[in-house]
Amino acid sequence: MGRSIRWPGAVLISSVSFLLTVGLAQAVLVNGGFENGTDPGEAMVLPPGSTAISGWTVVGGNVSYVGGRWQHSQGVRSVGLPCGGGISQTFETEPHQKYEVRFNMAGDPNTPPAVKSVAVSFGDESRVFTFDTTGHSLREMSWEARSWIFVATDETTALTFRSRTTECSTPAVDNVRIMTIEIGV
């Protein structure tokens, strides 16, 4: 591979995005919008080990599988991750291949603090993303796009979204996608 630079900050991503060529999106991730699974109604608490959301396993702590309770960025379901709760999915990857993880982030506007954070792990790599719910509501969540480029190190990789165990502010995640990336040079 021509480059193995780990971009040191999210702010740099936008400035280099013109260099990126999105290759064929591999159908490695399933149910990235959380639409398939046990009907959560308004919202359903799922404990660690739960596979009620098709393709995903709950890890670390309880998560909230949200239906009618709040507005989604895609479809009619998304997840809230309070108090160390997370969701994880393992899929096939090609070692040394770059993968761009894209998702939409918001947070429960009724649960302090207003600024939510979620850690996204791709194999052994991890990045933390934040979202400020100030001024937003359950009916106007104002979802925002987030993304990061990770490099696979193995033939299978676990993608995990998890909140801090010390914080129960409930970041929200929806519309997860993965693209293979080639850097145009």
Ligand SMILES: [Ca+2]
């Ligand atoms: Ca969704």
